[in-house]
Amino acid sequence: MAENNVVGRPPMYKxxxxxxxKIEAYFKSCEGELLKDDDGKPILDKFNQPILLGAKPPTIxxxxxxxxxxxxxxxxxxxxxxxxxxxxxxAKSRVEQYxxxxxxxxxxxxxxxxxxxxxxxxxxxxxxxxxxxxxxEQSKLNELLEQRRMRRGAK
Numbered sequence: 001m002a003e004n005n006v007v008g009r010p011p012m013y014k015x016x017x018x019x020x021x022k023i024e025a026y027f028k029s030c031e032g033e034l035l036k037d038d039d040g041k042p043i044l045d046k047f048n049q050p051i052l053l054g055a056k057p058p059t060i061x062x063x064x065x066x067x068x069x070x071x072x073x074x075x076x077x078x079x080x081x082x083x084x085x086x087x088x089x090x091a092k093s094r095v096e097q098y099x100x101x102x103x104x105x106x107x108x109x110x111x112x113x114x115x116x117x118x119x120x121x122x123x124x125x126x127x128x129x130x131x132x133x134x135x136x137e138q139s140k141l142n143e144l145l146e147q148r149r150m151r152r153g154a155k
Contacts, residue, residue, distance in 0.1 A: 012068060012078065016087050019067065023091045026066035030058045057102075057111075058095045060119050096120050 013019040032055025035043045042050040056062070064075035079088040099115045102108030116123035 011081075013084065016083060019084060019087055022067050023063070023087070026063055027058060027091075027094060029054075029066070030056050030062070032056070057108075058098050059115070060092060060095055063091055063095060092120075 032052035035051040035053050037043055045051050060075065061072045064070075064072045067075060069075045069078065075088065079085055079092075096116065096119075099112040099120075102112035103116075105112075
């Protein structure tokens, strides 16, 4: 009798719904808790905005850790599983949205640029210049210079 040997570790999540619950809990934890006075009214800062305790920006690494992965890369690898691809992509898009919105915030713009260019496809401040036929042009230039030298040497 042959036994079926299962190789590898069991999946971290059995269902998309199970993962989605953890994702929602992560984003909820990023919101922080509203600071209230003794009467239960929100305490406002000098800009008349409510003060939130423990608020933190959502990040890909934070999302990965909240889902129980050891690293950002482990989350990206799990995203390759067909049944979890849309769920993880949507969660990553929420992080991307937050970073994109911070581009309009003077205090968060640099961090947002870094996150977008390093964590999401299609975001880059670099301009790429395509140089086609550079070797051919260099060869033609060298040939012209050599012809010029030869003409000067003949005089």
